[in-house]
Amino acid sequence: MRMVDLIEKKRDGEPLNNEEIRFFVKEYTEGNIPDYQVSALLMAIYFQNMNEDEAAALTDAMLKSGDTIDLSAIEGVKVDKHSTGGVGDKTTLVLGPLVAAAGVKLAKLSGRGLGHTGGTLDKLESIDGFNIDLSEKAFISQVKKINMAVAGQTKNLVPADKKLYALRDVTGTVPSIPLIASSIMSKKLASGADVICLDVKTGDGAFMKKWDDAKQLSKIMVDIGEAFDKKITAFITRMDQPLGHMVGNRLEVYEAIRCLSKKGPDDLETLCKTIAAHMFKDAGRTQSIDAGMKLAEELLISGKALAKFYEFVEAQDGKLEDLDTFIQTEHVIEYNAKKTGSIKRIKARNIGVVSMKLGGGRQTKEDTIDPMVGIELLKKVGDSVKAGEPVAKIYANGDVSDDIYDDLDDAYIITDETVEKKDIIIDIIR
Numbered sequence: 001m002r003m004v005d006l007i008e009k010k011r012d013g014e015p016l017n018n019e020e021i022r023f024f025v026k027e028y029t030e031g032n033i034p035d036y037q038v039s040a041l042l043m044a045i046y047f048q049n050m051n052e053d054e055a056a057a058l059t060d061a062m063l064k065s066g067d068t069i070d071l072s073a074i075e076g077v078k079v080d081k082h083s084t085g086g087v088g089d090k091t092t093l094v095l096g097p098l099v100a101a102a103g104v105k106l107a108k109l110s111g112r113g114l115g116h117t118g119g120t121l122d123k124l125e126s127i128d129g130f131n132i133d134l135s136e137k138a139f140i141s142q143v144k145k146i147n148m149a150v151a152g153q154t155k156n157l158v159p160a161d162k163k164l165y166a167l168r169d170v171t172g173t174v175p176s177i178p179l180i181a182s183s184i185m186s187k188k189l190a191s192g193a194d195v196i197c198l199d200v201k202t203g204d205g206a207f208m209k210k211w212d213d214a215k216q217l218s219k220i221m222v223d224i225g226e227a228f229d230k231k232i233t234a235f236i237t238r239m240d241q242p243l244g245h246m247v248g249n250r251l252e253v254y255e256a257i258r259c260l261s262k263k264g265p266d267d268l269e270t271l272c273k274t275i276a277a278h279m280f281k282d283a284g285r286t287q288s289i290d291a292g293m294k295l296a297e298e299l300l301i302s303g304k305a306l307a308k309f310y311e312f313v314e315a316q317d318g319k320l321e322d323l324d325t326f327i328q329t330e331h332v333i334e335y336n337a338k339k340t341g342s343i344k345r346i347k348a349r350n351i352g353v354v355s356m357k358l359g360g361g362r363q364t365k366e367d368t369i370d371p372m373v374g375i376e377l378l379k380k381v382g383d384s385v386k387a388g389e390p391v392a393k394i395y396a397n398g399d400v401s402d403d404i405y406d407d408l409d410d411a412y413i414i415t416d417e418t419v420e421k422k423d424i425i426i427d428i429i430r
């Protein structure tokens with residue numbers, strides 16, 4: 001088989017067959033095809049798209065490029081969740097303990113943040129002592145014992161994705177729906193869970209800016225999951241403002257604890273309860289999604305989900321006494337509204353960038369982060385504000401540069417009209 005023939009076939013709009021897809025993934029991963037040819041193929045895929053069969057074959061070939069996690073030693077149904085990445089997204093910190101408190105097993109490998117979106121591992125590591133480096137054995141044994149574990153990836157999962165993603169990043173081919181779907185799904189399938197929930201963010205702060213694209217991506221991922229016999233649901237959720245009120249690693253842990261204590265915020269609580277309810281139904285823990293919603297509510301009210309969070313932190317060596325102190329930064333600065341009206345949008349991307357510039361995120365993989373800094377949003381979309389009234393608090397160590405204020409000025413869109421508050425979940429696809 002010759003790579004140039006595959007490039008020409010795709011360039012001319014013809015679908016690739018399984019064998020052709022397996023060939024280029026395997027040979028590229030092993031270093032036998034040069035970057036320039038794979039770049040040309042990726043660009044052809046970007047313009048000509050892939051059908052469902054091709055996307056499933058690509059996922060399968062990528063999945064088989066490396067190790068997979070065997071969770072069969074854990075009894076019962078295992079659940080996992082993935083977010084396509086947002087700002088203020090601390091869902092795993094609430095959802096994990098919530099489902100584990102119901103006796104459902106959550107085995108989750110998470111990532112670090114890069115750019116304007118935060119990563120779950122960085123949030124967890126803002127707790128003094130928290131260990132995300134679990135061996136596969138320790139990971140499995142913790143899930144067996146307390147029903148949940150969240151760890152960084154140790155095995156060589158989906159090496160094809162590492163190479164392909166790096167190439168896509170520098171060739172303008174990241175925003176291709178079949179390429180994103182196969183990249184995400186190959187990693188989820190390699191992680192070994194039976195039930196998968198995907199949180200597909202849409203809006204300014206997300207990968208998928210448009211709702212239509214988010215829907216297409218969700219459908220294709222659900223189809224791929226079903227082809228691999230998984231119970232899978234995609235939740236299309238709003239990212240036209242950050243999730244919750246807190247953005248920044250330790251601030252988000254604090255907000256997750258408040259949410260687990262049934263103190264809101266509403267968007268985060270609704271999202272976590274709804275995903276949990278689908279997991280309960282798919283894991284056979286409840287008969288229906290409605291019953292799952294009730295169970296999630298009870299676990300929050302009774303304090304069982306919060307107790308599970310503390311058990312989880314302790315199991316991974318986090319110091320519980322560290323959670324008693326709120327944020328300690330050199331400065332806490334109020335940021336005031338520029339005009340009177342209703343908040344129409346809070347550009348999530350800008351808020352993520354502000355958090356990163358304060359030191360809460362990485363611009364390059366090598367950067368170290370300051371876990372304490374970030375932003376607290378005092379007002380959200382739909383709230384009315386008066387000019388000069390504080391709408392956010394900046395938690396900073398060191399000077400706050402002028403461009404941070406410029407980013408915030410640009411983030412808040414305030415209008416004279418009344419703005420309706422919208423549901424966090426736009427659509428559910430299963």
Ligand code: URA
Pocket residue numbers: 084165174179180181183184207
């Ligand atoms: N997240 C991934 O893991 N892969 C993509 O291609 C895009 C987002």
